[in-house]
Amino acid sequence: MSVRKMILGSTLGIAAAAALVAAYAVIPRPADLRAFDPAEMARLETAMWRDYYDKRYAALFYHLYESTRTQFGFSPLRSLQIALGAAGAARTFQPTRSRPEADAALPALVGYYRDFASAAPVAFDAHEAARLELDWWQARREAADPRDYGLTIARVTALTYGRSADDSGIRQFGIARAEAMAFRDARGEAIAEADWAGIENRLGEAYRSLKASVGR
Structure with a gap:
């Protein structure tokens, strides 16, 4: 030759x-938003919270990509797009100090929900989902009661899954997730590994509740 x-x-x-x-x-x-494993979602979300508070944006992007790819079944390219949108929204929101400033994160959030929409059981309004998402981000920052912004989390979840926000499993998911966030916020700089393990357990309970309501 x-x-x-x-x-x-x-x-x-x-x-x-x-x-x-x-x-x-x-x-x-x-891809299917219902096809997640609750324990794995809890592990990944805990990792993402740690990335966010430590400002490890590359790690945050990786865990966002991993959750989208492995838990919902999106293609690598679409997972990349979704992770970029979510990480971009979080990074834009983090330094803001008011709702008008926080609105700068809306375009990225709208893009994020649009990319997610193909895996939802029903069509939903990406603009409304993004607005509600930003509502609870800001409410949490303003130290609102977690049961209050937990209901907003439930509304976003109900919207994306085509369910009623009064569904008991979805309400429980939203409130349990918010309470895990409030616990993390209360610990602040004193947070320890045992606290993170407790947060992961709480998130596991939240995602099991969601799975029971919307899972396949």
């Missing part, structure tokens, strides 16, 4: 491999 043929064969092999990788990344998958 001539050198030229060897080079040509190698080039074609690399091109074929690249094409397969590209196809793997972009081919749509049958």
Whole structure:
């Protein structure tokens, strides 16, 4: 075999491999927001909270990507888009100090919910979901009662799953998740590994409640 043929064969092999990788990344998958494992979602969300408060944005992006890819079944490319939108919204919101300033995070949140919409059981309004999401982010920052902004979390969840916000499992999910956040906020800089383990347990209970209401 001539050198030229060897080079040509190698080039074609690399091109074929690249094409397969590209196809793997972009081919749509049958993603489903109901197809999550509660314990794994609790683990990933706990990791994301730690990333956010430590301002480890690269790690936050990675855990967002992992949750979207492994728990909901999105393609690698769509998971990348969703993770970028969520991480971008969190990073934009973090330094703000008022609701008008926080509104700068809305475009990223709208994009995030639009990307998520294809995996939802029913169509929903991405603008409304983003607005409600930002509502509870700001309410939490203003030290509102977790049961109050927990109900807003339940409204976002109900919207994206096509359920009633009065569904007991969804209400329980929203409030339990908010109470886990309030516990983290109360611990502040004194938070320890045992506290994070407790938060993960609380989130596990919240996601089991959600799974019971919307799961497959």
